[in-house]
Amino acid sequence: MQYPDYNAYRRRILNDAILPDGFQTAVVPLEFIPREIPEAGKQSMNLALIRLSEPASSFAGVFTRNAFPGWPVVLGRKMLNVPGIQGVLVNNKVANVGAEDGMAASEHLSELTSKLFGDSAPYIPSSTGVIGWSLPLEAMESALPDLKGNLQSDSLLPFAEAIMTTDAWPKIRSGKCGEGLITATAKGAGMVEPDMATMLAFFLTDVSVPRDAARAILPDVVDESFNRISIDGETSTSDSVLLLSSGVKPYPGDEAFRLSLMETAEALSEDVVRNGEGTAHVFRVTVSGAEDRQTGVNLARSIVNAPLTKTAVRGNDPNVGRILQAFGSACGRAGVTIHRDRLSLDIGGRRVYSKGTFHLNSQEEAALSAYFRGKELPLPSKKWPMHEERVDIELHLGSGNASASVTGSDLSEEYVKINADYRT
Amino acid sequence: MQYPDYNAYRRRILNDAILPDGFQTAVVPLEFIPREIPEAGKQSMNLALIRLSEPASSFAGVFTRNAFPGWPVVLGRKMLNVPGIQGVLVNNKVANVGAEDGMAASEHLSELTSKLFGDSAPYIPSSTGVIGWSLPLEAMESALPDLKGNLQSDSLLPFAEAIMTTDAWPKIRSGKCGEGLITATAKGAGMVEPDMATMLAFFLTDVSVPRDAARAILPDVVDESFNRISIDGETSTSDSVLLLSSGVKPYPGDEAFRLSLMETAEALSEDVVRNGEGTAHVFRVTVSGAEDRQTGVNLARSIVNAPLTKTAVRGNDPNVGRILQAFGSACGRAGVTIHRDRLSLDIGGRRVYSKGTFHLNSQEEAALSAYFRGKELPLPSKKWPMHEERVDIELHLGSGNASASVTGSDLSEEYVKINADYRT
Secondary structure (H helix, E strand, O other): OOOOOHHHHHHHHHHEEEEEOEEEEEEEEEEEEOOOHHHHOOOEEEEEEEEEEEOOEEEEEEEOOOOOOOOHHHHHHHHHHOOOEEEEEEEOEEOOOOOOOOHHHHHHHHHHHHHHHOOOOOOOEEEOEEEEOOHHHHHHHHHHHHHOOEEEEEOOOHHHOOOOOOOOOOOOEEEOOOOOOOOOEEOOOOOOOOOOOOOOOEEEEOOOOOOOHHHHHHHHHHHHHHHEEEOOOOOOOOEEEEEEEEEOOOOOHHHHHHHHHHHHHHHHHHHHHOOOOOOEEEEEEEEEEEHHHHHHHHHHHHHHHHHHHHHHHOOOOOOHHHHHHHHHHHHHHHOOOOOOOOEEEEEEEEEEOOOOEEEEOHHHHHHHHHHHHHHHOOEEEEEEEEEEEEEEEEEEOOOEEEEEEEEEEEEOHHHHHHHHHOOO | EOOOOHHHHHHHHHHHHEEOOOOOEEEEEEEEEOOOOOOOOOOEEEEEEEEEEEEEOEEEEEEOOOOOHHHHHHHHHHHOOOOOEEEEEEOOOEEEOOOHHHHHHHHHHHHHHHHHHHOOOEEEEEOOEEEOOOOOOOHHHHHHHHHHOEOOOOOOOHHHHOOOOOOOEEEEEEEEOOOEEEEEEOOOOOOOOOHHHEEEEEEEEEOOOHHHHHHHHHHEEEHOEEEEEEOOOOOOOEEEEEEEEEEEEEOOOOOHHHHHHHHHHHHHHHHHHOOOOOOOEEEEEEEEEEOOHHHHHHHHHHHHOOOOHHHHHHOOOOOHHHHHHHHHHHHHHOOOOOOOOEEEEEEEEEEEEOOOOEOOHHHHHHHHHHHHHOOOOOOOOOOOEEOOEEEEEEEEEOOOOOEEEEEEOOOHHHHHHHHHHHOO
């Protein structure tokens, strides 16, 4: 899809932002001075709420595998066991990771929110932002009551905008699911200012997916969507994907629900990659002909994460040697044998290596370079994506029938500049 | 060590460049036009030779684990079985990886060299440079005879300079070993122009290390030196470390030999990291208190390779949250449990995290930032390193008694610029 101007993008987003039945959202901004580093000066934060009309027993969550998770993640994992939840309370700017009394702070805010609305069920807290700072409890408590007056059920867009940190634009996708709807938003700015690069995603649906089905299907879908994107190979301390069902529409069955959820999740996860401020190309590496799918995933991820591949793509440089170098390196680490004569490499559908040798010539290089250029996004990033183009790289191992894809972003000077300059 | 000008560096290098007894080197430059991409125009290449006065039965080699190795690596592995070798023939500019008839080309050059000098024993070929191009056999054959007239036994410096590709300066280290000497050189420009980032290292000694001892000790030493540096987490298609002994001096015993070799290898491997044109800081991550050493190595390597750590170090940014984030991510992947209360993080000897919380304040941040600044190298790189300073980061797990260090380079805008602009 092409977005020649912000209005074109906004039309698509607004169309996708329709809230499923049974959901409301509210947003309130606040300001605070960080306790640990008062010299950092006044900071802006948003509180953003998703509220269900009735407590939902059907909800599911997938959290970061980082062994040093934020306190909201620790609490969120525990809360998966409660019989029902009322919604989600999100703040940006402070991730509440490694901060003193961080667990108590998240619990406290969750309780205050239930009290404010007179709800019997709890809210799952979610935080994203600087690691190490404490939540500014006093300022958050003062702002919280304003959420009540700001409730609306028109659009997910204000919520999607409020949870942004260094995201360049809001990200929303939705799709039909039987007679109902799945609408989802994610924040996550990829490699930019990485201690704010938490990926949070919220999937809202009005179809009455059973709790057990939600918990079986969400991890599978996340595994094939959000776990198939890779920006810098890192798992943040706060990554969370939550699914909430208001249950007011009939359930179309597991298969239909899984398909709808997958479609939304795939589109949204690619949006996350495209959104990195330093992202000039989105590229997808497919490893086919592998002995099993996990091998395909691991190898594809290694190539997507290799700085050599990333910078070649950035420079529109058809440096095919780098891709095979990264592939050989990954295979060496994984103990996967390469059969030189069966291996092939395609870029944008053009065969550049097969039968043991590269097919290199100037004409081919020019064609590949033009292909890369055609997929390029302008840097520095605009306030909306220009298009949804993607560079496709496929490696065929010739060893089996399994295949897997991983989607990532290139590595730009802008990324390094933003990250190196951050805070200093 | 400080090197205020090139002469200061050259004094150190010349002092280290003394050839052990029994070795000669020769260098000859040549020009060629690449067969595959003639539009690339005239290219410069060096042929560089190490020749032993007598065939050496004591030699050892450690080669890349990349599953897509260059032809010289495939041939070199086979040649480890011959009873004796006469030396090494190295070329830069073309790596001979994935090129048609590449194996035959390397074999042919090796044979021509033996014939030229009337030697009965073979030469191990070694190539570094562009992946995918064929060796320019005709031009190399024409230049080869000039090696004979250029033989000298004064210094390793001309050889060290001739094997450079995008290296900013030659790298040589030497140390005493009993009554003899170990002198070594390496080429490898780290993350710069990565399809030329092959690391080749040659260790020459005159002590009569037995063949079996050489082959037992070299892999161990490489594992704790060259395998403990990490520039971009990649293993090139051509990485090779060779050890040759002329055997004309007495052998001081395994322990003394191992120590000498380790000392030279550690210094030389850190030189390789410092040499990356995009390297503004060398930093070392130590993971202590691990349950076993391999866990320590894996975790330290993950942090060294994390773009988040790399850019923070680049920007002199004491963004301690990123380091713990990367550590948590690596622990999560490796299935290592973090005990929050036992974990501690020190940077440059300053404790920044312990007992479950960060110790953050403005004064501490300023001190850490000053520490990073003090270790910075100027960018763009000069033709010599300014100093041998290093940033030290230590994570203590509190789970056991094992510890391991990995040394790496930061990630700079210059790196991305050079790599993205390469060839286009």
